[in-house]
Amino acid sequence: MTTLTEHQRVAIIMTLLAISIFLTYYFHAILMLGTVFSHFFYIPIILTALWWEKRSVPVAIFLGGLVVVSSLLYQPELLTLNDYGRALMFVVIAFVVASLSEQLKGREQEVKRQRDLMQRYLDVAGVLFAVIGTDHTIRLVNRHGCELLGYREEELLGKDWFDTLVPGALREARRRAFDEAIARKAALPGQREHPVVTRSGNELILAWQDTVLTGDDDRPTGIIGSGADITDRIRAEEGLRKAHDEANLYLDIMTHDINNANAVALGYADLLETTLGAGKEREMIRRLKAGVDRSIEIIQNVTTIRRLHSRETATKPVDLDAVARAEIAHHPGARIAYQGRSVGVMADDLLSEVFANLIGNSVKFGDPGVEIAIRVEESDDQVEVSIEDTGPGVPDAVKPTLFARFAPGKNSRSGKGLGLYITRTLIERYGGRVWVDDRVPGRPECGAAFRFTLPRSGRRQKPPAPPATSTACPLVTARP
Incomplete structure (x- = not known):
């Protein structure tokens, strides 16, 4: 709709006032009628009130005076109370319409202020914001969105979103998804990848999320969506x-x-x-x-x-006894004492690496006659495993950093420390902890005790039936 300029409005009012003066003269002086066609006078009064509010009062007074003065000049004997009432009505109409116009303009200014404020919020946002109507046309797009897509705002408003910005191969599928969201009054939750085509023909990938807009009658009016450019990241x-x-x-x-x-x-x-x-x-x-x-x-x-x-942290119930026995079997020449105890823990298939590293560590750094003992202690929610050896032990100065990556070992034969680093990483991933103690408290030279905890699985496993020649708690020993 075209908005009139100030000069055009003034010209219209002056023209209407001139017509009013001519009609008054024509009815009184030419036609010699006692009644003036005064209904026409409401037009300039109402238009002045809509455009300039209280300035309509002087126009109403002028036109009311015109009616009274004209009647006095041309036919004073016919001047009645109705003429004065009509003049007063002009002023009343001017006040009423001016008041309504002020209220209407106040509300329009408040709406415009809120709209401008929202537009400023959208313009400073670092993502694309767009409102798409139920007819698929673009109703609003922020400045960053225009810059991202390579269009001016006026080039996008009113255009079909899908025909203009969605890649051809995805256009119909996206259009159907949009219509389904409008029909159920709910968009898909969360972020999703949403390719768009810029004005230059380049394809961008947006991290898109949207929601359905509804009017006062709870009917969908469109969808507002936001998209961050993740093309470079993808x-x-x-x-x-x-x-x-x-x-x-x-x-x-x-x-x-x-x-x-x-x-x-x-x-x-x-x-x-x-x-x-x-x-x-x-x-x-x-x-x-x-x-x-x-x-x-x-x-x-x-x-x-x-x-x-290469895998996510996902633990499962594991038979600790089976893992320990399998790793003991890999060291047939070692002196390993293990008090068998079947218990379920929360771990994964890499738990065997913990036993392999700790048992291998004791075998590697111990004397040929080193003895190793594996003990398992249970509590309500966790299991503690100890692997003790009679080797050279771990000096107190080395203990705090023993499980760090590439930490120096406990003697000259130590490697790069990857085995113990892997052990700590696995145990912590399972929700436990690992540390090293002296086998004999206060005497590091009497051997080391590597201990770690694991969360206990919710269901305790039934111990396997022992062979006829075994005791209830068999002692597993590997000897040379």
Whole structure:
């Protein structure tokens, strides 16, 4: 709707007043009628009141005076109370319409102020805001949205959202989803990816969320949505995913080839060991095998760390006794005492790595005759496992950092500390904790006691029936 300028309004009122004067003259002087066609006078009075409020009162007084004066000049004997009443009515109408106009303009200004305030809020937001009507047309879009899409505001308002901004392959599906949301008066919850096409033809991916707008009658009037540009993030994530997959491929190839090389090296070392007698050569073979074993351990640690970072934290009930027995069986030459106790804990398939690292640690750093004891203690909500050995122990100065990544070990034969770091990472992921004590309190030289806790599973497992020749709590011992 075209808005009249101030000059145009003044010209209209002056024209209407001139017509009023002419009609008064024409009816009294030419037609010699006692009645003036005064209903026409309400038009300039009402228009003046709508446009300039109280300024309509002087116009009403002028027109009322025009009626009275004209009657006095041309036919004074016909002047009646009705003429004075009509003049007074002009003034009353001017006051009433002016008052209503002031109230209406006040409300319009308040609505405009609130709308401008909302528009400023939307304009300073760092995301796209848009209101889409039930007819799919764009009713509102903020400044950032225009900049993001490459359009001016007037180029978007009134345009079909889907035809203008949604990629062709997704257009009909998005249109149906929009109509379904309007029909059920509820949009899909949460954020979702929402591709849009800019004016230049580039496709952007928005993190989109929206809600249905309703009017006073609770009928849907459209949808207001907001979208943050996540195109760069999505592309970066895709690049990282490809790089991660490529790195894993290289690691898989490397692990496979190194394990094959280690197996061949160990095979030839075993053959050499059987053909060589005691002496310097045999000691060299032993060191060669120790180096290959170290390589195997490194590969195993790398594989475990990959498995740690490639899965979400999701624990499940695990039979602690079965895991402990399986790892004891991997050390047939070690002196390991284990008081068997079947108990369920919350962990996952990597729990075996904890026992492998701690038992292997005791075997590696202990003397040939080192003795290892595994104990399990239960409480209402957790299980405590202790792996004690009669090895050289852990100095007090080393204990606080023993489980840190790449922390120095407890003696000159210590590795890079990855095994204990993996152990701590796993235990903490399960919701427990791990620490090291002296096997004999206050005497580190008498051996170490590695302890860790695990959440107990809700259902206690029934212990397996022992063999006929076993006691109720069999003692599992591996001897050379």
